[in-house]
Amino acid sequence: MNTCVSGARRRRGAVTVLAAAALLALAGCDGGDLISYDLPSKPARYTFEAQTDTVRTVWEYTSAKATKDDAPELSPCIGDVVGSNMAPCRPEPLIFLRYDFGLDLDNTVRAGRKHQVTVVAYYQERLTTPPKVTSLTAESSFDGGRTWHPAVTKSGGRNTYTTTIDNPRRDLAAKGVGLRISAADSQGNTVTQTIPVAYTLR
Known part of the structure; x- marks a missing residue:
């Protein structure tokens, strides 16, 4: 490595x-x-x-x-x-996360409404036989990460999940909405990614 x-x-x-x-x-x-x-x-x-x-x-x-x-x-x-090391090598089975935040043209989301975010878990292309992602959970924060709230998450196909965030009024999340995503796969590998401000409200 x-x-x-x-x-x-x-x-x-x-x-x-x-x-x-x-x-x-x-x-x-x-x-x-x-x-x-x-x-x-x-x-x-x-x-x-x-x-x-x-x-x-x-x-x-x-x-x-x-x-x-x-x-x-x-x-x-x-x-x-x-040419410095000819020992066998391979990439590690790290789970990476890709997002579609569903933002409007001004890169914001409407306040006071439910909003869907799509999360895709994937591995390095160099990994010949990647594991299968078996679970993904999401949490949202409206106070800069001081408190977190579970969000409903549903599987939408192979390694793809949709989470629904219940956005509050704009004044209750003045600095934006944070996300914390946790995923695990069939080999017991895990990832937790914390995004203090995933998007802002209007």
């Missing part, structure tokens, strides 16, 4: 606990160093946390040392590209 880090943060020796950084594999390393992480042979549970702007994502998954390559020719292992 591979990721990009700055030279100042590079560490020598065992870095197994950071193995989940495979999320960044093949992302391109402008001005950074390429590092490969080796996992132990025995399966173990890993947690990977990432924050992009205000969106926080936490993955939990089970993994172990790769015994054979699981990478298509168009997306080879990093070691094959740079």
Whole structure:
């Protein structure tokens, strides 16, 4: 597994606990160093946390040392590209989330009405046999994430879900509506993504 880090943060020796950084594999390393992480042979549970702007994502998954390559020719292992490590590699089974917030042309949603948001769970294309997403739940927040309220969620097909948010009056969610989505798959992998402001009301 591979990721990009700055030279100042590079560490020598065992870095197994950071193995989940495979999320960044093949992302391109402008001005950074390429590092490969080796996992132990025995399966173990890993947690990977990432924050992009205000969106926080936490993955939990089970993994172990790769015994054979699981990478298509168009997306080879990093070691094959740079010739530094020819050990077997594969992407990790991290669950990613894609949204259709159903916004109007002004990027807002009507207040005081029920509103549907579509969430699609997916995996890296490099994963040959991805697991199946078995559950997805949603919560909404109208006070900047201090409190959360369960939202009705229904399956709409393979790895696709629709959640219904009961939007309050605009003055009760002046800073917008937050979403927290949690999903799990058939292998026990999970993801929780918190979006403090998914959309604003008008």
